[in-house]
Amino acid sequence: SQQGEEDPQALSIQEGENATMNCSYKTSINNLQWYRQNSGRGLVHLILIRSNEREKHSGRLRVTLDTSKKSSSLLITASRAADTASYFCATYQGGSEKLVFGKGTKLTVNP
């Protein structure tokens, strides 16, 4: 069953603008991860935030986690054309080793 749901499904912005993507999940988690997938490529891990963390930064990426609302957001600041990709959140379902992905947000950054 699907754990994460991202929104929006698609986002189109201009270079230099910020992009925000949201993810909601259903069960308890011990961490939440964000991945990027460029067209025709495999997924690349971006950032992992643990359930006891509220915010994490990595370069131009900022991730927040609200476990009370079972939601997370990914903010990409000062976007570049190279950020054009699909972005997925993923969580391990319950106590299992099974990583469950959301449907993804397709981000287009126009030069």
Add this chain to the structure above:
Amino acid sequence: DTAVSQTPKYLVTQMGNDKSIKCEQNLGHDTMYWYKQDSKKFLKIMFSYNNKELIINETVPNRFSPKSPDKAHLNLHINSLELGDSAVYFCASSPEGRRGEQFFGPGTRLTVL
């Protein structure tokens, strides 16, 4: 150096054929996975092996059989291919027990005609 590699990158075949996809990781990880990504980009786990032992086996037709000759390799064999098997198949690996990040291969695009 490629961390997780898959071969072939593209596979076009006729319905009813049997085919295999190979995966190798040189990261020293204990756990490997197969995922299927459909045309809507939805990614779903199929199998997971930990040190050559099957630990996750989702509801996948038994025409799909994973084989792990050693912990660095996880191959996927598909019998009697059907049109609905057309998808991109990704191999991934992770260190054991961390429930951390996974490292993905570049994918194999399978097209069944």
